[in-house]
Amino acid sequence: EVQLAESGGGLVQPGGSLRLSCAASDVTLNAFWMSWVRQAPGRGLEWVAMIKPDGSEIRYVDSVRGRFAISRDRAKKSLYLQMSGLRVEDTGVYYCAMLDSATSHGRVYWGQGTQVTVSS
Amino acid sequence: DIVMTQSPLSLPVTPGEPASISCRSSERLLHRNGNTYLDWYLQKPGQSPQLLIYLGSNRASGVPDRFSGSGSGTDFTLKISRVEAEDAGIYYCMQGLDTRTFGPGTKVEIK
Numbered sequence: 001e002v003q004l005a006e007s008g009g010g011l012v013q014p015g016g017s018l019r020l021s022c023a024a025s026d027v028t029l030n031a032f033w034m035s036w037v038r039q040a041p042g043r044g045l046e047w048v049a050m051i052k053p054d055g056s057e058i059r060y061v062d063s064v065r066g067r068f069a070i071s072r073d074r075a076k077k078s079l080y081l082q083m084s085g086l087r088v089e090d091t092g093v094y095y096c097a098m099l100d101s102a103t104s105h106g107r108v109y110w111g112q113g114t115q116v117t118v119s120s
Numbered sequence: 121d122i123v124m125t126q127s128p129l130s131l132p133v134t135p136g137e138p139a140s141i142s143c144r145s146s147e148r149l150l151h152r153n154g155n156t157y158l159d160w161y162l163q164k165p166g167q168s169p170q171l172l173i174y175l176g177s178n179r180a181s182g183v184p185d186r187f188s189g190s191g192s193g194t195d196f197t198l199k200i201s202r203v204e205a206e207d208a209g210i211y212y213c214m215q216g217l218d219t220r221t222f223g224p225g226t227k228v229e230i231k
Contacts, residue, residue: 045212047220059219101159101174110168
């Protein structure tokens with residue numbers, strides 16, 4: 001069973017930067033689009049960004065476009081989210097996930113999440 | 121962008137009774153390949169979401185058969201034939217046709 005482990009969360013001041021990492025336990029997920037999903041305290045799930053297997057296509061939710069950058073390193077089996085210009089409303093748990101249930105015949109994968117707190 | 125809505129947002133249920141959650145998308149989720157890109161997730165407190173249903177009506181591996189998904193176009197339904205205590209949590213629908221969008225969630229509370 002593939003496992004995902006996020007790291008890099010923490011407390012940062014408004015306007016600051018943070019880089020999240022997500023390590024996969026094996027190369028299986030290199031073949032799939034990967035996403036970051038976040039959840040503000042007491043709120044629902046919000047998809048943030050996604051990246052194609054070869055990195056050639058990237059998509060963002062409007063609220064983070066221009067401030068966040070998703071990337072991946074296939075050799076390291078890792079996914080990244082570089083966050084800059086952070087705002088209080090970016091606070092939440094950030095999950096890396098493979099959500100492509102159709103291509104994977106119903107197998108999706110989520111990490112346990114990493115907490116990001118933006119506060120002065 | 122595709123917008124997802126759900127109803128109800130809160131659903132108290134009695135164990136052994138059926139339950140139903142509706143999900144609506146602002147655009148049809150049918151792809152030209154014939155797939156309908158609508159998934160259902162359950163998030164239990166303190167846990168990551170778990171997939172219940174994919175492509176509208178396919179149960180994910182290990183999901184009890186009391187869970188079923190139906191619908192087409194823009195209107196979808198998740199049904200639990202007989203609710204059990206372990207089914208408590210927040211249920212989300214998610215579209216996968218164009219990027220990803222989650223519905224607001226339906227909190228299922230066991231009476």
